[in-house]
Every structure is written in C-alpha cells, then in structure tokens.
Amino acid sequence: MRLKLLALWVLAALPAQAAEPALLTQLDALFDKRNDAESVKALETGLRDALKAAPEDFDLVWRKARILQWQADGATSEKLKKVLGKQTWEEGDKAAKLQPSRVEGHYYAACGIGSYSQAVGIMKALGDGLEGKFNERLDTALKLDPGYDFGGPWLVKGRYFYELPWPKRDLKKSVSYYEKAIAKYPQSLRAYYYLAETLLKDGKAKEASAAIEKVKQGSTAYSLAEAQRVQQWAKKVDADIQEELK
Known part of the structure; x- marks a missing residue:
C-alpha cells in the first residue's frame, strides 16, 4: 500500500508533458x-x-x-x-x-x-x-x-470606449488607443478599420474616409487571413461613409 501511494505521489510530482x-x-x-x-x-x-x-x-x-x-x-x-x-x-x-x-x-x-x-x-x-x-x-x-498581436490590447481598449453606451462612451479616448497601435503597427488594417468607424460615429466622415482608404489599399502581407477579413468588413463601412459624404 505504501509503495502504491509513493508511486502515485511520484507520478503527480512529475512535470506535465510539454508540447514540442x-x-x-x-x-x-x-x-x-x-x-x-x-x-x-x-x-x-x-x-x-x-x-x-x-x-x-x-x-x-x-x-x-x-x-x-x-x-x-x-x-x-x-x-x-x-x-x-x-x-x-x-x-x-x-x-x-x-x-x-x-x-x-x-x-x-x-x-x-x-x-x-x-x-x-x-x-x-x-x-x-x-x-x-x-x-x-x-x-x-x-x-x-500593449503591442501584442499588432497592438491588440490597444485596439480592444479603443473598441471598448467606442461600444460603451452614452454617457460612458468616449470616442476621443477610442481614437487615442487606435493611434497608439497605428504608430507602432501602421500595417494593421484593423486599427484603421476601427478608426474609420469611430470617426464616422463622431461625425467626421472625411477623416473616416481617409482611414477606410488605408484599409482598402493596405497590404495583406502582414497577416493574410486577418487583412482579408477586415477588408471584407470595410465594404459596409465604406458605403456608410460615402452615404454620409453625399
């Protein structure tokens, strides 16, 4: 019995198998x-x-x-x-x-x-x-x-301030976090996409149009799957911006 308990203790103490x-x-x-x-x-x-x-x-x-x-x-x-x-x-x-x-x-x-x-x-x-x-x-x-995942934590925080209902919503803070991500990762199309949506909601359609152009014309080389997803999403936002500019 003691040997069995000792064997179980030894097995429990062994480190878990790590992925190669x-x-x-x-x-x-x-x-x-x-x-x-x-x-x-x-x-x-x-x-x-x-x-x-x-x-x-x-x-x-x-x-x-x-x-x-x-x-x-x-x-x-x-x-x-x-x-x-x-x-x-x-x-x-x-x-x-x-x-x-x-x-x-x-x-x-x-x-x-x-x-x-x-x-x-x-x-x-x-x-x-x-x-x-x-x-x-x-x-x-x-x-x-904060720079992990092409500035992901900054982008998520910016999105948080965008999606909060009034009076908690703070579009200026939202933009400030996107700008942090863009400064370090200018290739991030998601950063420009979020920026465009926020600027549009803030009544700045011209600035939003410039941001969405960055998404439409941006390179997909940094992350093909991510970039393609964001460019697909950008089509609706672009249409909303163009409607606002009429």
Missing part, C-alpha cells in the same frame, strides 16, 4: 492559414490531441484561446458568438493562471468577454457586471505588452 517546439510551429503555421476551413480543422484536431497529452501546457492553452477568439470575432450569429466568446474567456483565464506574467491569457480572456458581451448585448453585459472583469484582464494585458 516543432508542434507549436506547425500549429502556428495552420493558424496563419485560418481563412481556410481545412487548415482550421487540422489546427483544432492538432490542439485537441496535444491537449489530451498536456492539458496544462500554457503554450497549447493560449493557442486554443486564440483560434476560439478568431472564430468568435467572425461569428455571424449571436448564439454562436456567445458560445465561442465564453469558451475564449475560459481558455484565456486558464492560460493566465498557468502563466500570469505572460500577456496571452489575459488578452484572450478579455477578448472573449468582449465577444460574449457583444453577443448578449452591451447593456446586459454591463448589468451583469462584466465590465469590471473585462477591464481587469485587459488592463493587465496592457501593462504586460
């Missing part, structure tokens, strides 16, 4: 092709199998949160966005607990709360107390590495 660098490289390559359904399927399968072997591996957990956020970001139904947002939030929190000094977990958890809040409605999210949870995670990400 080659596997992480392969998963990242599949994520780069996330505009392709087969690549996403292969990525999901690879993550699922790897997490079975190493469920507490930080590098796998945050990568799972990353693909979930990509899917939540592009979800066209509120039901799906809500589910994916919650899953992103949970995986992000798990990653943050595993490595609290790394930005990824805090960032994706905040993104997940944001997607979830968009799905259920911003007013309901505020009523449910999600604003504090969102800002706690996002502000941590901003402190750790």
Whole structure:
C-alpha cells in the first residue's frame, strides 16, 4: 500500500508533458492559414490531441484561446458568438493562471468577454457586471505588452470606449488607443478599420474616409487571413461613409 501511494505521489510530482517546439510551429503555421476551413480543422484536431497529452501546457492553452477568439470575432450569429466568446474567456483565464506574467491569457480572456458581451448585448453585459472583469484582464494585458498581436490590447481598449453606451462612451479616448497601435503597427488594417468607424460615429466622415482608404489599399502581407477579413468588413463601412459624404 505504501509503495502504491509513493508511486502515485511520484507520478503527480512529475512535470506535465510539454508540447514540442516543432508542434507549436506547425500549429502556428495552420493558424496563419485560418481563412481556410481545412487548415482550421487540422489546427483544432492538432490542439485537441496535444491537449489530451498536456492539458496544462500554457503554450497549447493560449493557442486554443486564440483560434476560439478568431472564430468568435467572425461569428455571424449571436448564439454562436456567445458560445465561442465564453469558451475564449475560459481558455484565456486558464492560460493566465498557468502563466500570469505572460500577456496571452489575459488578452484572450478579455477578448472573449468582449465577444460574449457583444453577443448578449452591451447593456446586459454591463448589468451583469462584466465590465469590471473585462477591464481587469485587459488592463493587465496592457501593462504586460500593449503591442501584442499588432497592438491588440490597444485596439480592444479603443473598441471598448467606442461600444460603451452614452454617457460612458468616449470616442476621443477610442481614437487615442487606435493611434497608439497605428504608430507602432501602421500595417494593421484593423486599427484603421476601427478608426474609420469611430470617426464616422463622431461625425467626421472625411477623416473616416481617409482611414477606410488605408484599409482598402493596405497590404495583406502582414497577416493574410486577418487583412482579408477586415477588408471584407470595410465594404459596409465604406458605403456608410460615402452615404454620409453625399
């Protein structure tokens, strides 16, 4: 009995199997092709199998949160966005607990709360107390590495000030965060897309038109899947801007 307990203690004390660098490289390559359904399927399968072997591996957990956020970001139904947002939030929190000094977990958890809040409605999210949870995670990400994911934490914070209802909405603050991201990552089409929407809402259609042109004419080389998604979204905003300019 004592030998059995000792063996169990030894097994528990052993470090969890970590993902091999080659596997992480392969998963990242599949994520780069996330505009392709087969690549996403292969990525999901690879993550699922790897997490079975190493469920507490930080590098796998945050990568799972990353693909979930990509899917939540592009979800066209509120039901799906809500589910994916919650899953992103949970995986992000798990990653943050595993490595609290790394930005990824805090960032994706905040993104997940944001997607979830968009799905259920911003007013309901505020009523449910999600604003504090969102800002706690996002502000941590901003402190750790605001430039992560082409300035992602800055963009999410700017979007927060854009989507808040009056009187909490602050379009000037929103713009200031986008400008931080653009200064460091001028290739980011999402930064210009968000800037265009914010300027349009602020009654600055001409400035918004200049920003949306950056999206339409921008290079996709920095991230093909991301750039193509944003350029597709930009078509409606461009039409709204042109209507406002008439």
